[in-house]
Amino acid sequence: MISENSSPILSVRDLTAEIDGTPILRGLNLEIRSGEIHAIMGPNGSGKSTFSKILAGHPDYTVTGGQVIYLGENLLEMEPEERARKGVFLAFQYPIEIPGVSNVDFLRTAYNARQQHRGLPQLDALDFDEFVREKLSIVKMDPAFLERSVNEGFSGGEKKRNEILQMAILEPILAILDETDSGLDIDALRTVANGINSLSKADNAILLITHYQRLLDYVTPDYVHVMEAGRIVTSGDKTLALELEERGYDWIRDQDPAASLTL
Amino acid sequence: MSTNLQKPLPGRLFLDHILAQLPDLPDPYSSLRAQARAQLAELGIPTTREEDWKYSDLSPLLAHDFRLGRELSTSVCAAEVEPYVWPESRGSCAVFVNGYFAPQLSNLSALPQPLLLVPLSQADASWLTAQLQTLASEDVFTTLNTAHLGDVACIRVPKGWQDGPPLQLLYLSFASEAQPILVQPRCLLFLEAHSRLTLIEDYVSLGSGIPFTNAVTEIHLADNAHLHHIILQRQGSTAFQIGKTAVRQSRDSHYRQQALQWGCQFSRHNLEITQIGSQAHTDLKGLTLLGGSQQSDTYSRLVHQVPHGSSRQLHKCIVDGSAHAVFRGRVLVCQAAQLTDAAQSNRNLLLSPKARVDTQPQLEIFADNVKCTHGATVSQLETEEIFYLQSRGIPQAQARQLLTYAFAAEVLAGIPLATLSQKLPQLNPFA
Structure with a gap:
């Protein structure tokens, strides 16, 4: 929700980045304030997933220019775990399976790392169990999933719900959801979208990375940005997403000759 | 002489x-x-x-x-x-x-x-x-x-x-x-x-x-x-x-x-x-966990002499430091041992550039109607997996330990000793 009392959470200026010498981001600018939901859309290969990984600190990408300020600090100088403890959360497009480590132990380890950073008490196994069970309803998750190994043998939808469960537990200030809607059937999409809506607060912000407009039927963005060739080429409100759905990404290329030149 | x-x-x-x-x-x-x-x-x-x-x-x-x-x-x-x-x-x-x-x-x-x-x-x-x-x-x-x-x-x-x-x-x-x-x-x-x-x-x-x-x-x-x-x-x-x-x-x-x-x-x-x-079943699971300059060698020989036998062998090595692990496994299916069902697998995780593994899975089959497979892999911890855990606030060292434990878990499963993982120094991510 756009509000006059909001404070800046993320400020990205002229960000350029590459992987193995290949430029992926070519001067990206984005401002996110508290309470807001942003959506970044774009065709495959436009750099939107790369952008989300760079914000979370993926070691394979090299930032070659620009800056990212998160809550007044230089985000790019922080280790991935430090970013997480300071409230940056990335819901993965392809969550990792960890056999032999129970979901509940994993969630508690992550939760306690965040609590410790905030100077808040850590929870033992018993107290955490109680705490996590309350959160399960947000994503309509069966408690049996807590005892199973992290993501092992989970369906695509279950993995995505597990990501949103982690978001509910870690209470991030900036949540980046990378293609959280991909591979979900309509029921799972509704469940995940309801979870996201219930976690959107006045003091946090959500950045949705998505290829399709359909998630935005359930989670209403305040801003929609379109990425093309490593830059945000146009921004608007939720009607932009509908227009994109109608006209396709070629329409953006036609609007912005500079973008098509770089292709 | x-x-x-x-x-x-x-x-x-x-x-x-x-x-x-x-x-x-x-x-x-x-x-x-x-x-x-x-x-x-x-x-x-x-x-x-x-x-x-x-x-x-x-x-x-x-x-x-x-x-x-x-x-x-x-x-x-x-x-x-x-x-x-x-x-x-x-x-x-x-x-x-x-x-x-x-x-x-x-x-x-x-x-x-x-x-x-x-x-x-x-x-x-x-x-x-x-x-x-x-x-x-x-x-x-x-x-x-x-x-x-x-x-x-x-x-x-x-x-x-x-x-x-x-x-x-x-x-x-x-x-x-x-x-x-x-x-x-x-x-x-x-x-x-x-x-x-x-x-x-x-x-x-x-x-x-x-x-x-x-x-x-x-x-x-x-x-x-x-x-x-x-x-x-x-x-x-x-x-x-x-x-x-x-x-x-x-x-x-x-x-x-x-x-x-x-x-x-x-x-x-x-x-x-x-x-x-006949109809005997053998299930072998092994884990070699080495660091420093340790050396360990597992040499196994499994012989199917008679028909309808089955065997499963899974051996894993986790090697750190300049340690050296060896796995050599022979599965021998004799001519009489028709309809044998045997599978052997050796999987290795190297945690340091100086760690070394020698692996040699080996099948010798003299019967003509059997189902036998074998294989070996050598891998390192995946950047993507470590990053996933780090992105949840878990420090890199603990993330590596957790993933190492996950690699070993398959071998440890089913051992009826509740405190076993506490005794495995390199493998206790929640210590």
Whole structure:
């Protein structure tokens, strides 16, 4: 929700980045304030997933220019775990399976790392169990999933719900959801979208990375940005997403000759 | 042919030195020992020129002057042993110190009837002599063990016996700083028809010296007998260990082994499994966990002699530092062993650039209607996986540990020891 009392959470200026010498981001600018939901859309290969990984600190990408300020600090100088403890959360497009480590132990380890950073008490196994069970309803998750190994043998939808469960537990200030809607059937999409809506607060912000407009039927963005060739080429409100759905990404290329030149 | 024209066999000095120390005991086993001593005089210590030992150089072992381990059970107190007794086996633990049975440190009260017969004088000598050395192949180390036959852990599980608490055989070696010692545990386990047992074979070292444990365990499973055999090699970093597990399986028997090794400067585990009855099943899971400059070598030979047998073998190595792990596994399917279903897999995780693994899975199939697979992989921790955990606020070192644990989990699953993961130093992500 756009509000006059909001404070800046993320400020990205002229960000350029590459992987193995290949430029992926070519001067990206984005401002996110508290309470807001942003959506970044774009065709495959436009750099939107790369952008989300760079914000979370993926070691394979090299930032070659620009800056990212998160809550007044230089985000790019922080280790991935430090970013997480300071409230940056990335819901993965392809969550990792960890056999032999129970979901509940994993969630508690992550939760306690965040609590410790905030100077808040850590929870033992018993107290955490109680705490996590309350959160399960947000994503309509069966408690049996807590005892199973992290993501092992989970369906695509279950993995995505597990990501949103982690978001509910870690209470991030900036949540980046990378293609959280991909591979979900309509029921799972509704469940995940309801979870996201219930976690959107006045003091946090959500950045949705998505290829399709359909998630935005359930989670209403305040801003929609379109990425093309490593830059945000146009921004608007939720009607932009509908227009994109109608006209396709070629329409953006036609609007912005500079973008098509770089292709 | 005159032998004095040949070069002396390698390791003769080492063997002669030990042979000279072996006692000559006047008991029903003296001819067995004498026979072994005579054989030993003709044998040498294998070198890396021999195919079966090409990845493991024994010269560091030969550099030490080993004396026979003494009976020290009275100088080891219960409090020193206590941390190594698994809670599940509190009333079913037999303790051996330097190869000698220590009744005052053992507690077998939870076993409803005496399964275990030590020392030798209590066993049925004619039965025992008939069994010993019929299961294990007679290589130099097994022969050395027989030549020094002392307190054999002799276990006869009666027909139809149902599994109780896990029986722990706790083998402690206790070497002083001043004197490297040779310890030679021996176990004969005989499961009669339809019986079931869970056995924990556990090697621990006390003291700061250098023990060389040369262990032999021989197992016979009669028809439809089930054994769950857990082997834990957790001696200190100065120890040497060469161990053999020889198993013979009759019809419908199940042999399930979970062997974990994370101790010793050098260890070698020889497995000799033979299915002599049809529809037997063998399930072998192994984990080698090494760091520093440790070396460990697992050499297994699984023989399907008869039709309708099945086997599964999964061996994993996790290697850090400049450690070196070896896995060589042979699965032999004899011509008669039609409709065998065998699968073997070796997976390795290297945690440092200097860590090394040599792997050689091997299938030899002489039957024409079988289903057999084998394979080996070597990998490192994936950046993507570490990043996932870091992105949840988990520090990189802990993330690596968690993923290492995840790699091992498959081998550890099903071991009925609740506190096991706490004892695996590199593998406890929630410590």
